[in-house]
Amino acid sequence: MTMTLYSLCGVDAARPFSPHCWKAVMALHHKGLAFEERPLAFTVIPTVESGASKTVPLLRDGQELISDSFRIALYLEDAYPEAPSLFGGPGGVAAARLVEGYSQHVVHGVITRIALIDIHAMLAPADQAYFRKSREERLGRSFDEMAAGRDAAITALPAALQPLRHMLAFQPFVGGATPLFGDYILFGALQWLRITTGSVHLPPDDPVSRWFDRCLDLYDGVARQVA
């Protein structure tokens, strides 16, 4: 039976933009698994699967229902061991949690400040109200304050990506010669930025841009088709 991946969208269901959902999409393609993606608006998420999760991604695989992108990757690695590994062994699983920490606590903050107003503009009115309230509570600042920091955040982005650039001096992917889930963690962040703002705000010859392009090329360019 085909799996269902619930993801996140605004008014246009053809432009799912959540960084965490993109991690799950890339992990499913990495494993070569067939799935149907069902993008949902923020306020629709609690109405599917009997309200099983307040957040997406949420994966339905037969009797199994798994939320959280990292837990989905662990589930896929365990349930489909014959497909290409998402982690490259136990050391890779463990280190991916630090990659997640770096992505969420160094990179996401900068991207949020760049993309906030663009994301808001993609949403229907009911979702805009939810988004504004939840983000102002989470970030402790008003939308107007955050919007004023957009240019400074674009300026700060290259430095936030310096750890990734450092790594790319040694190897083409976080996974080494080929991508692993660690790549999809950071890809998800920049794909979120690209879809919501139309750009990754980096020079095309930046090693990070070239790595991002390699990720967009994966799996017949599936991630490039959404823009």
Next chain:
Amino acid sequence: MTMTLYSLCGVDAARPFSPHCWKAVMALHHKGLAFEERPLAFTVIPTVESGASKTVPLLRDGQELISDSFRIALYLEDAYPEAPSLFGGPGGVAAARLVEGYSQHVVHGVITRIALIDIHAMLAPADQAYFRKSREERLGRSFDEMAAGRDAAITALPAALQPLRHMLAFQPFVGGATPLFGDYILFGALQWLRITTGSVHLPPDDPVSRWFDRCLDLYDGVARQVA
């Protein structure tokens, strides 16, 4: 034959402080290998092993001479495969380069601003002159400017460690249930801070402090003995 690890010290050879050398020390203990550590002053490094390296750590193992902490770890993993793995598989090797990037480009900058004057005070006059000149060139600012930023850097340290703290909510070590080279990369940074300034400048109940204490306990507390 016992290996020789050339490391870095100031006037007191009993207090080697380099973050990169501590990575190599911990990697050698992890592998259970016997070695003699020979701490060198900055200006002495080019005089050993026929000037083979301008930097330490530098490892002599029989006919082999290896510089750079990451290359030393890769060498040990390859040359001593029967000893406990430093990486936990190929995914762990690859991801460790991103851990290195995070450590050097997010954490080291903050620690440098906290510890700079303390490091300078540990050195003999000839090494002080080398250190001041090389660091002012590398960092593009005068010592006085950097010293003025010390309190701000102490305030910034907890946020720079948030990726590590995120990971510690899921597992006790970067390596998962037990430490791997990724732990020693970040341990080296905080051990450098501890030895040069006398403190890691974090609350004792911070998850990062508790992880650091677990690392100090490893291998009969070898790293705790230097203070």
